[in-house]
Amino acid sequence: MENTDIKTIQWFPGHMAKTRRAIAANIKLVDAVAELIDARTPMSSRNPEIDSLTASKPRIVLLNKCDLADPKATEAWVEYFKKENVTALAVDCKSGKGINKLMPALKSTVLKPLMDKRSKNGMTGAPVRMMILGIPNVGKSSLINKLAGSKRTKVEDRPGVTRVKQWVKLRDNTELLDMPGVLWPKFEDQSAAIRLAFTGAISDDILDIETLAMKLLVYLHENYPNSIRERYKAELSDDDSGFDMLCKVGKKRGMIISGGEINTERAAITVLDEFRSGKLGRITLELPSEGEA
Numbered sequence: 453m454e455n456t457d458i459k460t461i462q463w464f465p466g467h468m469a470k471t472r473r474a475i476a477a478n479i480k481l482v483d484a485v486a487e488l489i490d491a492r493t494p495m496s497s498r499n500p501e502i503d504s505l506t507a508s509k510p511r512i513v514l515l516n517k518c519d520l521a522d523p524k525a526t527e528a529w530v531e532y533f534k535k536e537n538v539t540a541l542a543v544d545c546k547s548g549k550g551i552n553k554l555m556p557a558l559k560s561t562v563l564k565p566l567m568d569k570r571s572k573n574g575m576t577g578a579p580v581r582m583m584i585l586g587i588p589n590v591g592k593s594s595l596i597n598k599l600a601g602s603k604r605t606k607v608e609d610r611p612g613v614t615r616v617k618q619w620v621k622l623r624d625n626t627e628l629l630d631m632p633g634v635l636w637p638k639f640e641d642q643s644a645a646i647r648l649a650f651t652g653a654i655s656d657d658i659l660d661i662e663t664l665a666m667k668l669l670v671y672l673h674e675n676y677p678n679s680i681r682e683r684y685k686a687e688l689s690d691d692d693s694g695f696d697m698l699c700k701v702g703k704k705r706g707m708i709i710s711g712g713e714i715n716t717e718r719a720a721i722t723v724l725d726e727f728r729s730g731k732l733g734r735i736t737l738e739l740p741s742e743g744e745a
């Protein structure tokens with residue numbers, strides 16, 4: 453399945469009901485859940501029903517794509533989760549960075565009571581079973597591939613699509629359910645939806661592409677002014693509107709159409725693409741102080 457399809461998934465109430473049922477059935481089979489979220493949008497990329505969906509299963513939060521996020525902000529998020537009594541780890545499932553800490557962190561924190569019980573009952577040989585949950589495009593397949601150490605088929609992201617369950621044997625006497633739970637993001641909250649569109653987690657046609665890029669430029673100017681300066685050699689000012697900013701970027705890139713007008717659509721596509729691929733630097737779109745607890 454191509455990623456363009458993933459981005460256009462529509463979550464209807466029927467899909468959500470099916471997803472809830474599928475997750476409820478699978479969660480009974482595992483000892484722990486790894487919840488993948490995007491380190492650039494840790495709140496918006498979380499499923500709004502995650503707590504009830506995972507019930508009381510031991511859970512670890514993985515802040516994925518930390519290679520694209522602001523390292524200081526990621527540290528602040530790990531601290532934030534710690535205060536909420538949630539174990540969180542920063543990982544990069546593309547390169548595999550941080551993934552070797554996953555099982556030791558699980559076993560020494562949320563799974564410790566189970567490990568202690570098993571050791572008391574002489575059952576240390578029993579495998580730990582785990583499943584992965586997360587919104588489309590957050591990196592679930594990449595994580596499975598890294599954990600399993602081989603290239604596996606792309607996870608089917610369409611809600612309701614079923615496949616034969618398989619357990620992937622990992623090191624450390626762990627087994628992974630080869631079928632992650634695909635959750636819906638916080639798209640009902642307008643500002644969360646915009647941040648998800650910035651990262652490409654949801655379709656960027658929730659707004660026209662130029663409006664989206666203008667909003668991103670305003671955010672970057674306020675929070676990461678050097679990123680624009682360094683990438684585009686453009687000097688933005690506090691008085692600039694989002695449109696002015698987009699024009700400045702377009703002009704610096706020579707995106708001019710006949711009549712000398714700036715091709716703001718091309719400029720918008722460039723800004724969004726370059727942000728998503730990390731060319732504007734490591735940027736986080738929401739900080740713990742702004743997030744809802």
Ligand code: G4P
Pocket residue numbers: 455458516517518519520543544545546547586587588589590591592593594595607609
């Ligand atoms: P999903 O199963 O949750 O839908 O996500 P998947 O693993 O397919 O990852 C979606 C995209 O995000 C992929 O990029 C993948 O490479 C990228 N990705 C996953 N984890 C990370 C990470 O930690 N850092 C970065 N920078 N990217 C990550 P793609 O462009 O769709 O494919 P490709 O570049 O791998 O060919």
